[in-house]
Amino acid sequence: MTILSGAQLTVRLLERQGVRVVAGIPGGANLPIYDALSKSAQIRHVLARHEQGAGFIAQGMARVTGVPAVCMASSGPGATNLLTAIADAKLDSIPLVAITGQVPRGMIGTDAFQEVDTYGLTIPITKHNFLVDSAAELLEVMPNAFRIAASGRPGPVLIDIPKDVQTESIDVNAWPEPGAPDPAPPVDIALVQRAADLIEAAERPILYLGGGIMHAGASETASALAEKSSLPTVMTLMALGALPVDHPLSLGMLGMHGARCTNLALDECDLLIAVGARFDDRATGKVAAFCPHAKVIHIDIDSAELNKIKTAHVGIRGDAAAVLQELLPRVRGQDRYSWLARVAELKRMFPLVTPGIADPRTHYGLIRAVAENLDDEAIVTTDVGQHQMWVAQSYPLRRPRRWLTSGGLGTMGFGLPAAIGAALAEPDAAVVCFSGDGSILMNVQELATAAEEDVNIKVVLMNNNALGLVHQQQTLFYGKRIYASRFRAAPDFVRIAEGFGLRAVDLDTAENPKEVLHQALTTRGPCLIHAGIDVEDQVLPMVPPGAANIEMIGG
Amino acid sequence: MDGQSLFEQRTSARTVLELDVVNHPGVMSHVVGLFSRRAYNVEGILCMPVGAGATSRIWLLVNEDARLAQMVKQLEKLEDVLSVRRHGADHEVFERLEEFFR
Numbered sequence: 001m002t003i004l005s006g007a008q009l010t011v012r013l014l015e016r017q018g019v020r021v022v023a024g025i026p027g028g029a030n031l032p033i034y035d036a037l038s039k040s041a042q043i044r045h046v047l048a049r050h051e052q053g054a055g056f057i058a059q060g061m062a063r064v065t066g067v068p069a070v071c072m073a074s075s076g077p078g079a080t081n082l083l084t085a086i087a088d089a090k091l092d093s094i095p096l097v098a099i100t101g102q103v104p105r106g107m108i109g110t111d112a113f114q115e116v117d118t119y120g121l122t123i124p125i126t127k128h129n130f131l132v133d134s135a136a137e138l139l140e141v142m143p144n145a146f147r148i149a150a151s152g153r154p155g156p157v158l159i160d161i162p163k164d165v166q167t168e169s170i171d172v173n174a175w176p177e178p179g180a181p182d183p184a185p186p187v188d189i190a191l192v193q194r195a196a197d198l199i200e201a202a203e204r205p206i207l208y209l210g211g212g213i214m215h216a217g218a219s220e221t222a223s224a225l226a227e228k229s230s231l232p233t234v235m236t237l238m239a240l241g242a243l244p245v246d247h248p249l250s251l252g253m254l255g256m257h258g259a260r261c262t263n264l265a266l267d268e269c270d271l272l273i274a275v276g277a278r279f280d281d282r283a284t285g286k287v288a289a290f291c292p293h294a295k296v297i298h299i300d301i302d303s304a305e306l307n308k309i310k311t312a313h314v315g316i317r318g319d320a321a322a323v324l325q326e327l328l329p330r331v332r333g334q335d336r337y338s339w340l341a342r343v344a345e346l347k348r349m350f351p352l353v354t355p356g357i358a359d360p361r362t363h364y365g366l367i368r369a370v371a372e373n374l375d376d377e378a379i380v381t382t383d384v385g386q387h388q389m390w391v392a393q394s395y396p397l398r399r400p401r402r403w404l405t406s407g408g409l410g411t412m413g414f415g416l417p418a419a420i421g422a423a424l425a426e427p428d429a430a431v432v433c434f435s436g437d438g439s440i441l442m443n444v445q446e447l448a449t450a451a452e453e454d455v456n457i458k459v460v461l462m463n464n465n466a467l468g469l470v471h472q473q474q475t476l477f478y479g480k481r482i483y484a485s486r487f488r489a490a491p492d493f494v495r496i497a498e499g500f501g502l503r504a505v506d507l508d509t510a511e512n513p514k515e516v517l518h519q520a521l522t523t524r525g526p527c528l529i530h531a532g533i534d535v536e537d538q539v540l541p542m543v544p545p546g547a548a549n550i551e552m553i554g555g
Numbered sequence: 556m557d558g559q560s561l562f563e564q565r566t567s568a569r570t571v572l573e574l575d576v577v578n579h580p581g582v583m584s585h586v587v588g589l590f591s592r593r594a595y596n597v598e599g600i601l602c603m604p605v606g607a608g609a610t611s612r613i614w615l616l617v618n619e620d621a622r623l624a625q626m627v628k629q630l631e632k633l634e635d636v637l638s639v640r641r642h643g644a645d646h647e648v649f650e651r652l653e654e655f656f657r
Contacts, residue, residue, distance in 0.1 A: 119581060123588050128634040131581065148634060304628035 001173055006135035007032035007166040010099065013142040015042045017178045019070055021424050023048050023057035027074025028114060030101025032166035046424060046453060049445035051078050053417040055085020056443065059094050060421020063404045064379060066215065068095035068149040068157075069421070075101045076114030079160075080121065084411055086156045087125040091408025092238060093215060095154035097145050098122075102131070104164035118160045127155030135168040139176050146179030153302040154215055184301070184319035187326050195273075195297045195314045196330035199229055202271035202295075204339045207231040208254070211238030211407065212276015212300060218321035219243070219400040222275060225328050230336040231273065232343045234262055236283050237392055238407045239276070244398035251343070252352065255283035256543045257389045260350035263549040265343050266291050275299045276320045279309035280408070289548030299323045353540070353555050354394050360513045363390050363462060363533045369514055370432060370460055371396050373521040378430040379404065379422045383415035383439030386468035389539040391434045413442030416459060420446060423455035430521070431456060437463040437493065444496065450526040451501035458521055459497075459528045464535040465490050472538045476553065477545075486535070497528035504528040568619035569598070569644030574630065575637040578604050578611040582635045586613060589629050595622060599649050610637065614648050 004012065010033055014022070023046045026034040037045055048054035051073040061069035073082045079100045089096040103112040119131040128148045130141045138161075145157040199205060207226050213219055219242045226233045226249050233243050234254040243250045251262040263285075266272070272294040277283070284290040287309055298305070298312035299320060306315035316323055356362030360369040367390060380395060381404040382388040388405060397403050404422060406414035419433035440461055450457055464471075470485040497504035503523070508531065510516040520527050541555030576582045583602065590597050599616030617623070630639045 120584060123581070123584055124592055129581075302632070304625065304632055308625060 001171050003169050004172050005032065005036065005166065006132075006138055006161065006168050006170075007036040009135055009138050009170070009172065010142065010161065010166070011036040011040050011043065013138065014070065015040060016175060017143070017146055019043055021046060021061060022070040022072055023054040023421065024072030025051050025054055025074065025078060027078045027101065029075035029103055029163050030072060030078075030099075030161075030166070032163065033072065033099070033101065033161070046420075046449065048417070049448050050443065051081035052085050052413065053443050053446040053449065055082045055096070055098065056088070056414055056417035057421040057424065057446075057449070058096055058098075059085060059089055059414075060381065060404060060418035060423075061425040062089075062094050062096055062421075063418065064401055064422045064425045066095070066217070066401065068097050068146050068154075070097045070099065072099045073101070074114065075103055075118065076116045078114075079116055079118040083121060083125065084409075086122060086158065088406055088409040088411045088414065089156040090125050090127065092406065093154050093211060094156065095149040096156035097149055098156060098158045100158065100160050101166070102160045102162040105133070105162045106164070108162065118158070122158045125156070126158050129158040129160070131160045132162070132165050135165055135170045138165075139172070143176045143179035147181065148179075150179070151182040153212070184322050185317060187318045187322050188316060189326060191314055191316045192323060192326045193330060195299075195316060196327055198271055198295060198297055198314060199273065199327075199331050204269045204342070205229070205231050205271040205273060206251075206266060206269040206291075206294075207233040208236075208272055208274045208277050209233060209239040209242045210236045210275065210277025212320050213239050213242045214400050216276060216301070216320035216322075217400070218276070218324055221321050221324040221328065223247070225324055225331070228328065229331045229334050230340055232265060232340070234258070234266065236277050236280065236407070237405060240392060241397040241400050241403045245396055246398070251347075253392055255285065255549065257393060257539050257541065258549075259352035259393070260541055260552055260555055261343075261346040263543070263552060264346050264350060267550050268342070269294045271295050271297070273297045273299075275324065276301070278305050284309070285543045285549035285551075286547055289550070352393055357394070360507070360517065361531070363387070363537055364394050366460070366462065366507070366531050366533075367391055367394050367434070369517055370521065373518050374430050374432065376402070378402065378432060379419075379426065381405065381415045381419040381422060381431065381433045383433070383435040384410045384412045385436045385439055386464075386472065386537070386539050387434050387436045387439075387462040389469075393539075412439040415439060416443050416450070417446045419457040419459070420450050420453065420455050423457050424453065427456065429456070431458070432521070433457060433459045435459055435461050436468060437461065437465055437487070437491075438467045440493070441491075447497060447500035447502055447526075447528075455526055456524055457526050459526075461493055461528060461530050462533050463493065463530060464533045464537070466535045468535065468537075469539065471535060472542075475538070476542070493528065493530050502526045502528050504530065507531040570617055570619055570623060571642040571644060571646040571648065572615040572617060572627070572630070573640040573642060574613040574615070575605070576611050576613055577635040577637065578608055579635070582611070583613070585633050585635055586615075586630065589626065589633070590617070593622065593626070595620065595626065601648060601652070616644075616649050
């Protein structure tokens, strides 16, 4: 029998869960937990400089490992600062456990200092949340939170712990088992057989992979299915890396900034096999015009996704890997000669156009030059905007869980802290964060965290001194009325990085940018690589918002 | 209410949903939040504990809507919702209450 405070209990349960790193910021309402954390030999605390940074550091760890990661904040502004990172995890189905301090139970509802209704605020942006009412409850809540975060379709779980619960002492007689994911639901074999029959009968099928492929660890099985049945394969932003971009069957990313050949092939397909994808509007464009001639097979762990946007002829609820493993032996090998020839023709006629790719002083050329210095094990994170789409289009992504980007919520400020988290999870990996001058400023304070932790990250800052994607939309769709998207002040990002204690290089002033880039990328430790780009460069092709995917501009 | 006249509300198709839920202070917020964030009006709510009080039953009266099937799936995903059953609008649970709303 051990007497422990709620705070000590919390830390012990995290240790039992196998947690090694937590990111957070202490404050009045979570100081008991921090006091207990200070005595943990197992858990290393990484001090972020803004709670949103802590949330994205945890996301970086979770996205790379697939295991729930932990972030912490105090009550009030600490908790509200976490919200964006939690909402981001919800939309991209990332397993996250956020632990917040709350004012003592007796003061809840009195507008106490730094009191905010964290429980109420996080209902719509978590998979589940808890307001803990006693120290004893922690024995149930903590393992449950990890179980829920990792089960089925993963997602964020929040645990709000009032300060007096943290200081309440209880006798602990027995420890609960650490939370583990629930077993996957059984696969309905009859439905799998119907799906196999549709695939056999199809003449122009396309495999459409989403982020669920990553969560299920189903990349290899998906590739095997594509190869066995000769299925041209498109990927959502979240699924990039599931099939190597240079695989002969890969059509790369579909949707708003997909290559013309990709969206045109989808327009011709007669069967769409969606696996772990949710028919997001950025992927489908106008839904009524998306794959208008296709029957649909939809495989998803979340039954609420089936028939949500597009009616499935065969909808199968299940773990993507488990369903694909059942599907694989039920399809026979096919070469689909004429369909693959047609897809090859589309690729030849309407490829992705990447002007300047041989010149490291252009946006595509810089991305290519970075990739040439790294192998397939490198982890690539991005912020949100033009740079994100250029990297998604042109970086040679070939492995799952190496591509970390904010897809659903599209959060500027994601890239830098996510890169720090990735480096904490895999200290020996090369981690590159592509960012823009708009995005980097949204969590620039985490450069201090990067320097303090000496993580091996390289921030490639593509600077056009503008909110580039806003500028592009104003140019294309608002009569070139450029408003509030050009920055008048031009911060010196090299000096900013140096001021935070990072190495920094400027490719603009380098005589040999390739050599400077190589040096920067291959020297261990955090570094900022600055490169100016032209504000008139656009992400093309582009499907106008609300238009059909075949109505592409440019490219 | 959702902008319809009283007559339209009475004549539009209705559904009664019966939910078994874990009984704790946040469960009602979780349930009605699913509706409110989709601008989907809940016309009637009834909730009482069941048995010893570890669980509660929530009765919801909602308008039939193309989104209803999706709403039921979303309700079933909530951790605190143990089961969801659909009934016709003629279910007696709300009819018996009418005298309190005259």
